[in-house]
Amino acid sequence: MTAPQAPQHRVALDLQGAVCPSPSADPQAFLQHLYAQAVWRAQPLQGLARHLPLPPKGRTLVLGAGKAGASMAQAVEALWPAEAPLSGLVVTRYHHIPPRPVGLPERIEVLEASHPVPDAAGLAAAQRILQLTEGLTEDDLVLCLISGGGSALLTLPAEGLSLEDKQRINRELLHSGASIGEMNCVRKHLSRIKGGRLAAACAPARVITLTISDVPGDDPSVIASGPTVPDASSCAEALAILARYGIEVPAAVHAQLQAGALETPKPGDAVFAGHEVQLIATPRQSLEVAAEVARAAGIAAYVLSDEIEGESREVGKVHAALARSVAQQGQPFARPCVILSGGETTVTIRPQPAGSPRGRGGRAGEFCLGLAQALQGQPRVWALAADTDGIDGVEDNAGACVSPDTLARAQALGLKVEQFLDRNDAYGYFEALGDLVITGPTHTNVNDFRAMLILD
Template identity: 80%
Template structure:
């Protein structure tokens, strides 16, 4: 599917189009082709091997192919999510293989891709360059279980982590220590070649050791921390793996590891840059802009309620924000999946949709407030929508259809709620990923 293109000259008279315009601007700012050239190293004396994983992997590979000198050797393998490989521009020769696998729960295709990527590090020399293309989603896509752990074990642990409410740092601490390729292990395998990592950040604070579980950077977290997280969320691992964690046998390469010496990491796109691009577009339309943060974490519904309280007080003239304004934020919230009631279908939806449910509940139909929350990769969780819209009449229209917002919150069914009132935001894969984008418009 084509990438979002910013709409032309939206106005305050069409809040829905205006919010979608801001989202599209944020996504455009994070597209790899716009951000890669300045960070590309010079071709080496030897080979250049491209390895990578993430939702933006296909687009990052195409950007490198378009910018790399035609007479310089280039080969490699990148894995991205199913249906996230962008159409190939006419005339652009393919020199980097792109394969697809499952996200957020890994599958056999991802396992095979990780095995092949590790194999491509064999025989590298000090004259060679490994160009690693890393973006959000790489943890699930680049799956290679440690000794004693099966793919089925990894799938179960991933599902339990996703449903536990654990934040991204906690999830990736576990993933690193249960992997044979993450947490700096891929870079260690590349020695003695030089490694340059180009990465698109999808994590609060742009911690490169967290993005895709940091396959090419040293890891300061420990086996003991991974064990503590597993205990805290009640997640079991096979006895043999637990023993390896307890003994430290699964420890990751640490800062100062000689195998990672001289490696470089370049952040080519970040959540803050996308928020700033959206803020600039909003100001051009005559709006006052408040950028809360690009590092907001917490339960999605609760974060939505906080945004709702800010917007409501602004609409009522009780805050320091001056209308008309737009409140922007990013980060990575979490959803704790509630136990399913027997006989009741499990709800559908992701972080952005659940944020919108919490926001709508807090607003209570407040006049003059519209909002959009969406994931910048175009997929909210595992559904086909990027997110959802909230309008002043969201609750009224839902009531006309017999929907109760509290019922949908209770079963984590944001998708069903917003689909019923026609307010899902559907973009298709955007071929980048700087995580959550939220815009609350107060007129």
Template identity: 70%
Template sequence: MNAPAPFDDARARALLRSLFDAAVARAQPAQVIGQCLPPPPDAACGRTLVIGAGKAGGAMAAAVDALWPADAPLSGLVITRYGHTPPAYAAQPGRIEVVEASHPVPDAAGLAATARLMALTQGLTEHDLVLCLISGGGSALLTQPAPGVTLADKQALNKALLKSGAAIDEMNTVRKHLSAVKGGRLAALCAPARVVTLLISDVPGDDPQVIASGPTVPDASTCADALAILDRYGIAVPPAARAGLESGAFESPKPGDACFAGNEVHMIATPRQSLQAAAEAARAAGLAAHVLGDDLEGESRTVGQVHAALARSVARHGEPFTRPCVILSGGETTVTVRHASPGRGGRAGEFMLGAAIALQGQPGVWALAADTDGIDGVEDNAGALITPDTLGRAAALGLKPGEFLDRHDAYGFFSAVGDLVITGPTFTNVNDFRAMLVV
């Protein structure tokens, strides 16, 4: 490893952005999906249907369409977030229709698209192949409430869960039990066709049951689990939803159910793979790289404070890592909204604001945190970046970072100091990316 040239602010910023870009590039569907595509069925007796949902859904559909034999029949429908259809595929649509809907709270467009997707599964036979393209965000995009539960009910519950601080596996346990399509039910609709699910993971642990609420895989959680989560966080439950959960009427298909016989699941991109790609890029630049983990969870600001303490120890004492180095981590933190009038921002921004305050202007430390889908929460930024002079520049503007953190307004803070990271949609999604450069 060659020693890196000295770092100034511009070089540090560029290095951190290049590491984020390397992580995103590793998870691009066009680069990874081909190795898991099965051969087409015999066109004389079977057909191939492509369905799915997620923030990477449009790019996954475009990749499948490009790689699938031109003379092999292919059709289907995939749902993605507004603005997340790759421009080339939007300009020249292919054999797979891509429909856009709302995330993270479902809307009528998602409801209508899901109904159309479900209708496409009617009449499938054992000779047919279903390719199911699933990525993070599918829980909101693939929306068909359980009997008696309305779209308004689902929207209210989603909003409450997002503000509660519940972990992603807890939120998706609730979502799948109040759904007519998630939690393995989409696989049941496709039976007896063969289902091959291609997954891009955005959840800690890469559990297929959690990614997009597992529409095509067995669900080991129960209605009782879902109800316990709602009660634990004090979330109001509509009468029809509570009745379905308490009676077990909303139970999901379990491991061993015949509807999953012969189905396959392939994980084509994961947070760890993207972090490893970033680490390789850092080492190529002459820096030691340390991956703390791809599944870190917890309150965003608290995780930021812990990362800051580690970076300060490295900067001041050369422990537990030797300078210069890059510290990488991934996972999905949470933001528990306690302010009556919260500001703007997402997990990555809140992590960065907590870290900036804890670093106290530590010399030689730069950091970037961003969501790999290019959208931090519901804003137009992927995340934010901090430098040794972040707090100094904020003070010169009369900004008090603690006040911004108290009202969950990381977007407002980093916008004012000019340190938002704006990438636009990346057309993939392997969760949060965090990198700290210590020199």
């Protein structure tokens, strides 16, 4: 049976004048409001001003990469003294440049490239960024604007690797179920710009990295593969990860990894002397803002963690077990309440028979599939999971919603949740139900946002 098209949940992120919806009258609107508040907290203008230094004696060069790159650049342009020199280049994902505020002069060039698989535009941008570091002096300041997605956008393959090699390796890593830390360990050692190498190129200038965290633990060396910070991982670890997931690299590159020839600058290296790293937005901050909004609406709120990792569907099942316990027994939290979590889960793509349609969806959608399957229509439980960058995987949705009647409505359309899980097709399932969450690009990225509302 072909499911009819259904209108989806379109979430407005402009909170000016927005009133928090009643949790009991409209549970899904309430959860969407919490998500919008979390995204608002992660906007660069909310946290960047207090971390900007004074202009240097020399010039100020802005370099950067990530899904928030363009909005971060605009924030610097708005806050930097008009009389102080400012120039630079950042690269962001296609269609992730926000509208420019009226009257804001453009002093930082913004380029677009592909994410999550790199392309020639990202390669050209990385080459130009390295070129801009030539001739820097100790009187100069480099502001590096780093956010999630920068690893794919800032691509400059190591000697012996082609762009096509990097694209294949990236795809295989994305489909393997590897954690973000594992993926970025490999990316650092197969790059000429990541893993601290951009900082080395900026010497002897002072470098201040302003970053928006999208990784569990907020480790700057993992965010966008740490182009300006020391890297404690090794070539041997990168080789072990490649072997673990059965990913091949050209023989010459494999030999360089074995010999340690592609090693990255390490902690304590003099190249990082005097450098600073400032976190201007983190997953925890966004979750805490959502919790505060819920409490102001009279709903108890609990933040489980901002560092949850693992298979998305399995994380969904664990969250479902917690929600069922609260709904049925009032343990470990009393109803009504909101349970929040963040982090970066993974999706392992299951092989499909030849000719079968490709599944569509990302981490948030697959979490919702696993959650809905395990909840089994549990009364009084509503949920939303969405990526804070507005893009779940490579589709046009940020995530999806789950309600007590999710499975019943799907069954009425002839949709079986098990079949959609088998082919990693969360998008198709929730699209048919009208339960995709759609925001468009948010121009920031603090990773997964998950909220479960359990009512009396």
